Amino acid sequence: MKISNKKASFDYEILETFEAGIVLTGAEVKSIKDGRANLTDTFVKILNGDLYLINAEIPRYKYSSDESYDSRRTRKLLIKKKELIQIDSKLKSKNLTLIPLSLYTKGKVIKVEVAFAKGRKRHEKKEREKKRQMDKEMLYEERKYVV
Numbered sequence: 001m002k003i004s005n006k007k008a009s010f011d012y013e014i015l016e017t018f019e020a021g022i023v024l025t026g027a028e029v030k031s032i033k034d035g036r037a038n039l040t041d042t043f044v045k046i047l048n049g050d051l052y053l054i055n056a057e058i059p060r061y062k063y064s065s066d067e068s069y070d071s072r073r074t075r076k077l078l079i080k081k082k083e084l085i086q087i088d089s090k091l092k093s094k095n096l097t098l099i100p101l102s103l104y105t106k107g108k109v110i111k112v113e114v115a116f117a118k119g120r121k122r123h124e125k126k127e128r129e130k131k132r133q134m135d136k137e138m139l140y141e142e143r144k145y146v147v
Contacts, residue, residue, distance in 0.1 A: 001035055002103070002104040003039065004039070006040075008115070010120075010128075011119065011120060012115075012119055012120060013117060013118045013120060014101070014117050017113055018079075018087075018114055019112070020078060020079045020114055021079075022076070022078065022103075023075055023077075024075065028058045028061070030061045030064075031061045032105075033105065036058070037059075037103055039100050042054065042055045042057075043097065043098065043100075046091070050077075050084075051079055051087070051114075052074050053076075053112060054074050055072055056072070056075065056100065056103075057072050058071055090116060094116075097117050097118070097119060098114055098117070099115055100112050100113065100115075101114065101115050
């Protein structure tokens with residue numbers, strides 16, 4: 001099962017990716033394995049010397065009895081201390097953002113693919129969309145005359 005953040009590649013320029021584990025409850029794991037998670041408007045931040053996934057929505061598992069469940073709670077990401085120091089130095093030196101690209105299962109565990117990203121400006125997004133539209137039209141025109 002792989003749940004991806006489709007809007008991330010549109011809003012950001014992806015530079016480098018890495019993998020991290022995530023601390024979840026049992027009901028959250030079942031919900032993710034059902035394919036019920038949303039990574040839109042989610043980001044990763046370093047707080048108190050640890051990496052956290054903020055604003056990720058994992059809905060309550062349909063058979064769970066926990067009524068006080070918060071679907072958008074902050075979840076801790078698991079990486080080695082040495083990696084955390086490298087990540088922190090890259091963020092400070094290059095003025096980058098950390099965003100989650102996907103949630104996926106690897107064996108019995110759930111992993112998060114996190115990326116260093118640089119935000120795109122509005123005019124860059126519009127140019128990219130125009131170029132994509134022109135490419136589609138050109139492809140359509142080419143297919144039209146091929147017999």
